[in-house]
Amino acid sequence: MALKDVSPLGFGIAASRRQFMIGTGSVLAGMALGCRAVAQRKELAIISNIDNAAQRDVLQRLASEFEKASGVKVTINNMDHEAHKTAIRSYLVVSAPDLCFWFSGNRMNAFVKRDLFDDISDLFERENYKSVLGPAAGAVTVDGKQYGLPLGGLLWGLFYRKDVFAEKGWTPPASIDELLVLGEKAKSAGMVPVSMGTKEMWPAAGWFDHMNLRINGLDKHMALMDGKMSYTDAALTPVFDKWGELVKAGLFTPNHTSSGWEQAAAALAQKKAAMMDLAGFIKYGFPEDQQDQIAFVLFPEITKGMARYEDFALNSIHVPKNAKNKKDAREFLAYFYKPENLSAFLETESAVPPRSDCPPSKHPLVNAAVEQLKSVAGSAQYYDRDTDPDMAQEGLKGFQEFMTKPERRDQILERLETTRKRIFKV
Template identity: 85%
Template sequence: MAMKDLTSLISGAAPSRRQFMIGTGTALAGVALGCPALAQSKELVIISNIGNAAQREVLQRIASEYEKNSGAKVTINNMDHEAHKTAIRSYLVVGAPDICFWFSGNRMKAFVKRGLFDDISDLFERENYKSVLGPATGAVTVDGKQYGLPLGGLLWGLFYRKDVFAEKGWTPPKTIVDLLALGEHAKSAGMIPISMGTKEMWPAAGWFDHMNLRINGLDKHIELMDGKMPYTDAALKPVFDKWGELVKADLFSPNHTSFGWEQASAALAQKKAAMMDLAGFIKYGFPEDQVGQIAFSPFPEITAGIGRYEDFALNSVHVPKNAKNKEGARDFLAYFYKPENLSAFLETESAVPPRSDCPPSKDPLVNAAVEQLKTVAGSAQYYDRDTDPDMALEGLKGFQEFMAKPERRDQILERLEATRKRIFKT
């Protein structure tokens, strides 16, 4: 039941759990939580976790246009992306905005199960969204009801500079053996083979996803995400064996726990590193005049015969259950989600639009993702979106620790297994 290709995404086919993994990734000063009651039809408060300044500008432009057309006042509070992950747990309960940005899949489902996101199936019906979203509807669906609007999809994989590879005579690795060989060539050239910044922890989880999907495939990966497989299961041994081999081969940035993905992507831009595992937003680490040098390559094959399964993550936007102006929120979302507005919003982050009727992208990285998705056998979202949020937090810590201290592997996996048993009550 995995997503077969992007053609199905835009065809309007019925959503499948595995297609976008149902059940499965900023606080700036001045965010007002618990603000006074707002006029039901004339004021809207939006909390955004958007770290991209250009995307924040597009959102503000859309909000300003909506204000002129509707006469409503729209206030956007932009929060730090990482801080928002903690703040949302509080503000959804007390001081909820009318609209907030978040993640689809299990991260959304956790709040749905707690009764903190509003059912907006009526908006889907009114605007006939299912006809243009196809399987993307599944990413925001729980028990047949929709609790958000899917935003841009991000395809994860390896990125590199075309000019560097051409100059060195390198080709993107097709197998893990190729990757190890490229690593040696990169080190001989005085470069870091794989740029990695794990200060925020989640980049390490992305590497785990790729390793597990390439060795165990999608079904076993989702068993683990759903808490049905122990972290001490024998199936995970080759994943950590091979991952440990890459760590010990010095493929990754030294001291990667001390800096974030932005610094890691800057190292790729500055030709200090050969490749990096990320999504299209890697371009924000590059000077604007060098973005055209960025190229994408799928994560290499590890176990022959395993289908090509990828992380394809969808962000989302929601109406909190405790919002004061739910009708106004729906009205704004209908305006924001028009094809031309959604496309402009997504264009700034190299994200694949979920709507089949959005205008073509001007970004070659988006077009590359669209083409790559046509060859994908199935997709997960991302570790911290696919599993329970509390399990994800411990997993992120464990993967970061493993990349720094692979000799602690057994203790890490035993700790994660204890967490799995507690959370999933097995």
């Protein structure tokens, strides 16, 4: 009921009648205000940063279904992806929605430390999410508590063309030594062994992640990401020794700083390179009628017996600490996160579902990544997601420089160590 439904009082009515109607009007007005308060509690505001129009359509469909079943009015505000990165710093403080899309890992932790994301461990427990999320749960966990739900992921590894490997009789490398042998075969065939474009810098950081995870494991890698380990620590010596060996062996694209990842992916598509380290979006470098030739394998083993730790970069969705309707936010998350609903949402961007019980994808690369995840003991995000943003910027520059001038290694690591001490105040 709204205030406009209460009829105005007429003139010429007896005093007692008038007093009764005034009293009744007051009661009705109070009821109307109460109804309005209830209506406010039955609204759910969501801010998304989704660029993909098809994915926005799926989110709207799920919101409409939830609204119809629950009676909760759902409003979605879709923001530009880049603009959202700035806006979230403000709206979480001054005008928080009930749900917002963001990134897990260090980028989530920054808001957890400021007490701006709500602890939703109760929802995790109620829906038994840990049993289906496996290592992905760690991406939204801080000190044993969960502060969001992981969404579509990017599993990083080595990609190659099935037809090229079949024609050459090549086998995907299972060890770093096999990768070096394959590199020599590729060069003999007039191909670049590993296509690389570091113009945007971050691809070099991905290669560092793989090397460090394979040699030192997840705990030491995350200690470095969290600023608790020095860039001049002896544990990193074998990482840069082996990486430098690969650079000097001519494994990577010459002049890789002048091209981006898209050009590097195109070189793989055009059979000018044998392999490339990337995630599933590599398909956008291929003509659509050749995407079925793309194959995927996890990064090769370096330290024998080291458990499989991978970069599995996950977006996420969160309940802000200052949200007005946390109860219905949790109910919407429970509906949105059903295997069939989450799968429909992720299918539009060919993302890897974090849940192990989602239906198979129509995209072979997604299903291949899901299968590979079964052997993964734990996951990091990606260098620029896992560490402080300022540290990441310096790290990206340093790794790109190392891949060009490996002889500058000591100066690069000393510079990164100086940056680490400044940023993490150690």
